[in-house]
Amino acid sequence: MKWLAFARKSYRGELEAKIGAEYPGSSISWASSPEEMRETLVHGMPGQYAAAVGPVRGAQAPINLAAAIAQDAHATIVLLAQPRPSGSLRSRAAQAGISRVIALDVQPEEAQQKAPDAEGARSGASARHERRQRAEKGASSAAAPEAEDLDEVESIPAVAAPRGASRPSRPERNRMDQELPRIDSSIVHGPNPCPVLCVASGRGGVGKTALSCLMAATAARWGLKVSLMDFDLACGNAYACFGLPGPAALDQNLDMQADAKTLAAQGKIATDGVSLWGSCLRPENAELVAPQAGNLLELVCRQSDLVIVDCATAWTDAVAQAAQMCDRLLLVCPESGGAASSLSRVGALAVRLGVARTRIVRIVNLSNPKKTQEAFIDRADVGLEAARTFRVMDGGEETDELLMAGHVVELSAQDSELSRSVATCLAQILQELGRLPDCNDARRALEVHEHGQRRGFFSRRKEAM
Helix, strand or coil: CEEEEECCHHHHHHHHHHHHHHCCCCEEEECCCHHHHHHHHHHHCCCCEEEEECCCCCCCCHHHHHHHHHHHCCEEEEEEEEECCCHHHHHHHHHCCCCEEEEECCCHHHHHHHCCECCECCCHHHHHHHHHHHHHHCCCCCCCCCCCCCCCHHHCCCCCCCCCCCCCCHHHHHHHHHHCCCCCCCCCCCCCCCCEEEEECCCCCCCHHHHHHHHHHHHHHCCCCEEEEEECCCCCCHHHHCCCCCCECCCCCCCCCCCHHHHHCCCEEEECCEEEEECCCCHHHHHHHHHHHHHHHHHHHCCCCEEEEEECCCCCHHHHHHHHHCCEEEEEEECCHHHHHHHHHHHHHHHHCCCCHHHEEEEEEEECCCCCCCHHHHCCCCCCCCCEEEEEECCCHHHHHHHHCCCHHHHHHCCCHHHHHHHHHHHHHHHHCCCCCCCHHHHHHHHCCCCCCCCCHHHHHHHHC
């Protein structure tokens, strides 16, 4: 049997031995990157192949890579190999169509890095706080250990570079970090970018901008440093929700050779804890900015605790880059049967762009708290088979008035069905990514059982069996 595999070099020997023992006569070729592996299996390999994904360094989560291959490629077997695979990992892998999950031995240096302290496993936010304290006290000159999927694979951001774009080398990334404007050098981030949530849809008027701004204001109240990217580059108006007189225009000081660093310098403060980038002053300049969207997003990630991207209705090049790089793609639709078609098409488009199904979340916006059944939500449309679903309640006319007046911060702080449902949705997503901040408001939001919240397709199917 012919295999194409991808894993860190330190695990390749063990993975090759396990494949050889279980599938005698196998021949294994190694891909140099997740992108090469996926593209080769989808487009470049004649005949039948099996695929194996082991532990990796960097931002691509192994389960997401394996899920994308299982759904999109023509592999006869898709094998996911991880140290200490948990029951939840095995369950998510089965739901995503991955053939098998096998256990690998933990490397000695990783066992030392991952040894739990006396208080047990800590959240990602607590770990980052301790790294900041160690850096400030000069307790350690070593870089933070590289994050690795041991138990909860989805706690690692699943960020993929845009197709056709080359990722800078580590020395180049270090140089870019030093040159990025307005970075607080006392803040020590891990080796991976911060979580990126991309808010998109297949039709206009569904509340993407309001939801993006509410999430940004909510996360800022939880103590996170939030960057809000308005990628409706031509006509975005996220600035209006914060009462700003105009956008953080990305086409200021723009010339035909604009680079990401020039665009990054155009950010402005929207409110305490929230910085804003975008849109453009002149809609015709959007096409000049769009090619740098992915590079801009990568730079902004390095000075943030959370990045939220408010996308245009039309899936432009900038939206496609954001979708490919994000940790969670939030597809927003209204609570109406007529939304099913556009939701299905945009889900299929996301999958064709290489977004793993495990990274897609459905947001049913403008929901009626008294309504308990939406037939179209139970459909497993293309690209949405494993997607979780959240409901965000309709805030009524008062919501529209506050947003138009630029009072999104006040709106997010209200004790209302709307603000609670937004906070619950955000808290659960950050919890899945291992980045829920350590504060009382965030923990309370996580504990709230939102009225009428929907579960994923596979959880409902499992209960029915």
